[in-house]
Amino acid sequence: xxxFFLAYxxxxxxxxxxxxxxxxxxxxxxxxxxxxxxxxxxxKAQSADPFFADGRGARLxxxxxxxxxxxxxxxxxxxxxxxxxxxxxxxxYYTGHVGDYFxxxxxxxxxxxxxxxLSLIERGKERYGIYCAVCHGQSGxxxxxxxxxxxPGIANFHLDTFKPASYxxxxxxxxxxxxxxxxxGYGYNxxxxxxxxxxxxxxxxxxxxxxx
Ligand code: HEC
Numbered sequence: 001x002x003x004f005f006l007a008y009x010x011x012x013x014x015x016x017x018x019x020x021x022x023x024x025x026x027x028x029x030x031x032x033x034x035x036x037x038x039x040x041x042x043x044k045a046q047s048a049d050p051f052f053a054d055g056r057g058a059r060l061x062x063x064x065x066x067x068x069x070x071x072x073x074x075x076x077x078x079x080x081x082x083x084x085x086x087x088x089x090x091x092x093y094y095t096g097h098v099g100d101y102f103x104x105x106x107x108x109x110x111x112x113x114x115x116x117x118l119s120l121i122e123r124g125k126e127r128y129g130i131y132c133a134v135c136h137g138q139s140g141x142x143x144x145x146x147x148x149x150x151x152p153g154i155a156n157f158h159l160d161t162f163k164p165a166s167y168x169x170x171x172x173x174x175x176x177x178x179x180x181x182x183x184x185g186y187g188y189n190x191x192x193x194x195x196x197x198x199x200x201x202x203x204x205x206x207x208x209x210x211x212x
Contacts, residue, residue, distance in 0.1 A: 124201030
């Protein structure tokens, strides 16, 4: 009988606890077991922010920046900033595609000569070192430092899968631009010209690996 009363009291408490205060108004914020993102540090529209010297919360865009996808007049360079990803551009140079397929080879727009090809590769080497080597390794073997910190399945460019015969330059251009699977895209911070430079350098690494 003792247990019956105990259970009865507990059930009563539960029912009252869950349903008893429904419909009432509270002035204090509710207790949040899982706060999720209910409270965020952010500047609300049109409000002041003492963080900035002029106290304005709404900021103008930083000088020399531009919204993604802006290409109103078909410009390839806006405010002196080279083409990143303005959208709307067509052709092999900007997309890596020739019709419905990936193209191969360096695009005509680069106007390569023997000399400029060399400086393109040099440029690619530098850019590759900045953007790709952390994951894909200095030599392109996929053994970059991030692998040790848990980035899985980094592509090894010395596998046949990534040689020009099975992996056209245009496809690599697209991978750099928009990413692929576990890899994020770099179109927003590697200009088009530099993407081709990086591709040229990756091809150089692949060829160098086969040298006797
Ligand atoms: C943060 C690490 C990281 C960086 C930086 C990175 N990659 Fe990758 N990359 C990966 C991973 C991981 C994969 C495997 C993606 C998959 O198959 O899901 C990959 C795959 C690839 C592939 C093969 C994609 C396919 O179609 O299978 C290419 C080509 C490639 N990367 C090129 C590059 C180039 C060029 C750069 C430099 C601009 C670069 N990656 C920078 C992590 C990275």
